Amino acid sequence: MPGQEHPAAHARVAGSDVPDTPQSATPPSGSLASRTNRPAVAALIATLAAVAFTLARWQTWAHGRISAFILVGRHFATPSQLPHGMPLVKTYGYDGQFFYRLALNPFNLHHTAYGITMDRPYRFMRIGYPVLTWLVSAGQHSLVPVMLVAVNIAAVGALGYLGAIFALQGGRHALAGLLFPAYFGLLTSLSRDTAEPLGAVCLLAGLLAIRSRRPVLAAALLAFGSLTRETVMVAVAAIAVMRVIGILRGRSRPGREDLAWVVPAVAFAAWQVVVKAATGSVPLLADGGRNAGTPFIAPLHAFRHNLAHISLHQFDRYDLWFLELGILACFSVAALLCLRATSAPGHERLAFVLYLVEICVVTPSTWNGLDADMRSFIEVYLLALIILLGTPRRTLGAWLLPSLAALTMPALIVITHRRFIGS
Numbered sequence: 001m002p003g004q005e006h007p008a009a010h011a012r013v014a015g016s017d018v019p020d021t022p023q024s025a026t027p028p029s030g031s032l033a034s035r036t037n038r039p040a041v042a043a044l045i046a047t048l049a050a051v052a053f054t055l056a057r058w059q060t061w062a063h064g065r066i067s068a069f070i071l072v073g074r075h076f077a078t079p080s081q082l083p084h085g086m087p088l089v090k091t092y093g094y095d096g097q098f099f100y101r102l103a104l105n106p107f108n109l110h111h112t113a114y115g116i117t118m119d120r121p122y123r124f125m126r127i128g129y130p131v132l133t134w135l136v137s138a139g140q141h142s143l144v145p146v147m148l149v150a151v152n153i154a155a156v157g158a159l160g161y162l163g164a165i166f167a168l169q170g171g172r173h174a175l176a177g178l179l180f181p182a183y184f185g186l187l188t189s190l191s192r193d194t195a196e197p198l199g200a201v202c203l204l205a206g207l208l209a210i211r212s213r214r215p216v217l218a219a220a221l222l223a224f225g226s227l228t229r230e231t232v233m234v235a236v237a238a239i240a241v242m243r244v245i246g247i248l249r250g251r252s253r254p255g256r257e258d259l260a261w262v263v264p265a266v267a268f269a270a271w272q273v274v275v276k277a278a279t280g281s282v283p284l285l286a287d288g289g290r291n292a293g294t295p296f297i298a299p300l301h302a303f304r305h306n307l308a309h310i311s312l313h314q315f316d317r318y319d320l321w322f323l324e325l326g327i328l329a330c331f332s333v334a335a336l337l338c339l340r341a342t343s344a345p346g347h348e349r350l351a352f353v354l355y356l357v358e359i360c361v362v363t364p365s366t367w368n369g370l371d372a373d374m375r376s377f378i379e380v381y382l383l384a385l386i387i388l389l390g391t392p393r394r395t396l397g398a399w400l401l402p403s404l405a406a407l408t409m410p411a412l413i414v415i416t417h418r419r420f421i422g423s
Contacts, residue, residue, distance in 0.1 A: 027173070037174045039164035046160025046181040050153045050190060053416065057191055060420045067145040069193050071423060072097040072116065081115030083141050089423070096148070096193030098123040102130035103137070103144045109278035121283040124275045128202070128228030129195035148193040155197035156181045156190065162204040163385070169211070170343065170389035176401065179385055180204070184324060184411040185375030191419045196375050199229030200382060206232075206260070207348060207386070210239070215256045219263035226268040230284065231379055234358055236264045238351035295361045302367035317370045320414055324374050327407050328381060332356060334400060335384035343390040352383035371423075373415055 027033035035041075062068040067086055073093020082088075083104070101116040102108075106127055111118055118124070133151050137143035163177025170176075180200075189196040202225025209218035222239075225232035240261040246252040276282045303325075309318045335342075339349055359366075359377050366376050388401060 033173065037168075039161045039168070039174055039177070042164035042167075042174050042177045043157045043161035045175075045178060047153065047157030050156040050181070053187065053419075054149055054153060054190060057419055061422065066149060069149060069191060070094075070096045070100045070145060071192055072100070076117045076119060078112070078115045078117075083114060086115075094192045094194075094423075099126070099130050099133075099193055099195060100144060100148060102127060103133040103148060104141055105139075106131045106134050109275065111279070121275065121279055121281040121286045122230075123283075124279060125230050125271065125283045126195055126228060127271065128224050129198050131227075132198065145193075149190070152190050152193065152197045155201045156186060158201045159186075159197065159204065162201065162208060165208060166204070166386055166389050170391075171393070172389060172401075176389065179401075179405055179408075180382060182405070182408050182412065183378055183381045184327070184408060184415050185373045185378050185381075187412065187415045187419060188371075188373040188375045192423075194375065195228050196378050199225055199232060200378055201225075202228055203232050203235055203379065204382065207235070210257075210260050210347070211345065213257075215259040218260040222260060222264040223267040226264045227271055230268070231355075231358065231376075233264065233268055234354050234379065235347075235351040235383075236261050236268075238354055239347045240265070242345075242347040242350060295357075298362055298364045298367045299360060301364055305368070306370075315414070320373075320411070320418075321370055323411050323414070327411055328374060328377060330407060331381055331384040331388070331404055334404065335387040338387055338391040338396065341391050341395040342387045343392075344387050348383065348386055352380070352387055355379045355383055373411075 027037055057069075058064065058066055065087060070086070071089055071094035072082065072086055073089050073091055075092045076097060077088055077093075079088060097116055098118060101114055101118070102123070104114050108114075109124055129148075129151065133144060133147045136151065137147040159181040160178055163180030164174035165177065166180070167176040168174055186197055186200075188194070202221050206218045206221035206225060209215075209221060222232060222236055226236060243252070243258055243261060247254060272282050272284055306318045306321050310322065311319060335352060339352075342349065359380055362376070366372075369376075388396065388404075
């Protein structure tokens with residue numbers, strides 16, 4: 001099974017310095033630990049958890065209407081033109097309405113179609129999730145609301161599988177990989193039909209393909225990932241930097257390995273051209289001011305604003321925001337302290353640092369999203385986990401990963417409860 005190979009056999013990437021990772025003790029044959037030490041088991045657990053959460057939300061908050069997950073807002077909708085039976089919310093709705101609109105027909109790039117008007121050109125950049133949903137729904141509009149949810153459930157299961165492979169390559173039990181789909185922001189993605197789960201799958205699978213020296217597969221995964229969430233290009237940039245450094249230092253030569261960053265870059269740029277031809281705007285440039293700003297200003301502003309509204313008498317959304325921030329900070333600090341000791345390839349370590357920089361330059365609209373559960377910061381969490389799982393036990397200690405896992409539980413419980421009683 002590929003997930004049980006030792007990382008020294010395939011984790012060295014040209015242009016990256018990858019220290020050896022010691023293997024952990026193999027669980028006794030026939031024991032429960034041995035039988036569950038498989039990526040498929042982690043994938044099954046993650047999938048069942050996602051299905052259980054989705055069914056519970058469907059029957060409680062959504063009252064049996066799966067299309068309610070989309071949250072189409074009256075501000076962007078023309079009710080008479082919407083597909084039959086689509087429920088509306090009173091205000092602006094949520095991002096899922098734009099993914100739904102594109103999933104009905106991803107080749108229709110008009111500003112308004114099927115009763116939904118796009119708010120910003122950058123929505124057209126994130127075409128991967130709608131395209132996959134359109135494919136699995138066979139172009140049937142009535143199936144799109146169900147398939148938006150189904151794709152995300154499958155993606156959460158895939159995160160469990162991929163996380164288990166990272167765990168096994170780090171010399172740990174496969175079930176440690178369940179930390180990957182345990183990011184609290186994924187609950188909001190599952191609840192509201194957004195692209196983070198699929199984007200995360202493409203990112204992690206692409207990184208594993210590079211570790212396995214399969215550049216063509218990595219190129220395809222990262223290219224599709226960049227068209228699902230543009231933030232995947234941060235990891236692509238890290239791969240490019242490490243490859244160029246390796247070439248300049250004479251440690252490697254240009255070759256097939258460069259497909260892993262060249263193809264995604266070309267695909268991303270080509271789609272920008274397509275969207276420009278269809279809409280008149282280059283989405284990445286047209287919305288730069290909305291999605292990026294002065295470094296550190298947005299997080300500091302959000303911290304100060306939310307601290308002024310924190311409640312000492314009841315646990316509300318401001319308290320939850322600080323809990324989520326604290327969890328993300330703990331994972332990030334731990335990963336930073338392990339950067340030198342981890343067996344993660346150089347491009348993965350660089351990608352983690354670049355993702356930290358990226359979240360520090362996003363605008364207040366991202367940081368101030370009290371109801372988004374920091375879903376946009378998922379890459380920081382995932383890369384931090386990769387670094388921690390690749391750190392030798394003697395360096396990390398036996399207590400750190402279990403302690404970090406325990407930290408995530410309160411946020412998961414609170415967000416689950418909120419999604420069962422509210423949007």
